[in-house]
Amino acid sequence: MALLETTDLHSNVVGYDYYKLAPDTSLGLDRTATLIAQARAEFPNNLLFDNGDTIQGTALADWQALAKPVRCDQVLGIYKVMNQLGYDGGGIGNHEFNYGLSYLGQVTGSRFDVAGVAKRKTACAGPTFPQVLANIYSLKTSRPLFTPYRIIEKKITAQGLDGKPVATTIKVGIIGFTPPTILSWDKRNLEGKVYAEGLRETAQKYIPEMRARGADLIVAISHGGLDDSPYAPSMENGNWYLAQVPGIDAMLLGHSHQKFPDAASTVAQFNLPGVDKVRGTVHGVPTVMANLWGKHLGVIGLHLRRDGQRWVVEKDRTTVEARGTQQADKSLVAADPAVLATIAQEHAATIAYVKTPVGTTAFRLSSYFSDVGDSSALEVVNQAQTAYAARYIKANLPKLGGLPLLSMTAAFKSGFAGPADYTDVAPGSLALNNAADLYLYPNALYVVKISGAELKGWLETSAKRFNTIDPALATAQELVNPGHPSFNFDTVTSPDFSYRIDVTKPVGQRIVAMAWRGKPVDPGASFLVATNNYRASGGGNFPGIDGSKTVLASPDNNRDVLIDYVRAAKTLTRAANGSARSWRFAPVKTAGPVVFHSAPGKLALAREAGIDNVSELQADDGKGFALYAVDLSK
């Protein structure tokens, strides 16, 4: 009999990238479905389980949860497909809580009795398979939020002593666990409503009860990985301990986005004592983790023997595999067309949702000339970050309210991958997928509190983007230092703040005339700077900015903050959103040209943006870029 596992599907029902609006064949339950069919053909006795982190993670999920919330009588898209695939049971991951308890209760067909959630008279449409979760409890009732375990009576065909097939029933007990850490990760949805208990205590409580109620086999569906640090009920990945609770016959894991077993794995959690990464056991318990996004299917093949009264697992004959949709020859198994057919309407609606305008722009937002001061694609990002941070600080951190607030951002696309690799959003309507062009990286908005000296250090590090220019040199000099990527060239674009970059000076001495509202910046003064988690947490190794200065680690993505800003602004204009320049080069007359490379034929865009000291020297530098010159004396 096989236990089949999917995990961390994250709403990847069909393999599709909703921001690129293109198929993504590397993932999706539509391909896993083919692996499921193959495994079922091989093991006619089988049970199919999902480990959780199922209902969140793509634009499809957001569309169904937020944009056009699924109705009570409708089954959520991914559950519809899972019902069709005949799942036997499922667990609950941490991300199931992301849209709140009311939504989770609705889509899982539950009737939660928790504070702050109206108890439903009747359950809404949901999965037709049982969902189990044993370690999360309602604070109001002290009872488990979901059914903690379920004993599934599965009809199987066994081989009789006479060698002939015998139809019989096996009772498979499933028990679910999720990381207790959801209480901090989803604090705003869960605080005062539910509490968590540790995996070990929970298992010790329920497993004897499951055995007493006749379970022949016990399968733990635990959303988490392995960790051998000293046991704590609050630990995120408690399954190294869970495996040691007597009575568990198999573990289906998830959450870590890894595959197990994997003989080649260098991942720390699969190289712990008691973990056999080749055979797929943890303290002797057969264990599988099926990677993420439907890329793999976990397959535990159990050989069972009837020993008088009960079923016994013949451990030596157990096999454990994580089977990939990508096969040995690198080709992919075919997608099961029935999956797309089942959610065709939701899929099409999500594509329409991603293309829905959130606002319009009257000017072209591009990054071709960001290195020479064009803020076309940057100012709106800084404005959105500043507006969000100001609002948040006023409401939640009033003590910091009096400090000057700046925002930094960088051009994320600046020709690194070729002349087409620039931000370039045409005038007209802006949709969700354009917001991904304007803010490429998956970042969260963070705010740091730093001194004037640290602010200068930040800008000095950004200014490593430039080579040191010798004004006396008559030959051409390259302006840009390719060793310092554009994403580490942070700039301010605010009328309140100004500075000059003197590229004739060595690194660390280039920022001059730094002023806040016209007054020189005092090195000892305090500033708040809105940025992203990458920078605030030490990305790019900017001096002093290493996580220790963070005063706000917001749960909101910079991209979503930008979308909200555009939605409120309705129309972006050059004057209001694309012309503020905080920095200019310190003027210097150079004997020879100072040159840089950008996409060809874009000079008119520089002019539109008010950059009047740039000229095109060559239409093709031999690599598909044009060679431009910047006159630093202007």
Add this chain to the structure above:
Amino acid sequence: MYRNGAGVPVDKARAARLFEQGALEGDADAAFTLANMLRDGEGVAPDAAAARRWLQRAADGESPEALQQLAMEEPDPARAAQLFREAAHALQHTVR
């Protein structure tokens, strides 16, 4: 504290040792910081290979910033896209 001189004299070498200790104990944020210090030779001799190893360790420990760093440096666009999605996902269960 020792890295930035917060209330104590700056001692980069000591800071690097403390970050290494944290990283060895499995702290992904410490591993990310240590990777940065090794790359730039801050408090330690520059060691690009060791920096890369710690960056990978930080990414394995679900540091969103380490995953993003790997993504930004990844030449294969499909692999980079996967790392960015991993970074986005890791960010959702970062507690700071």
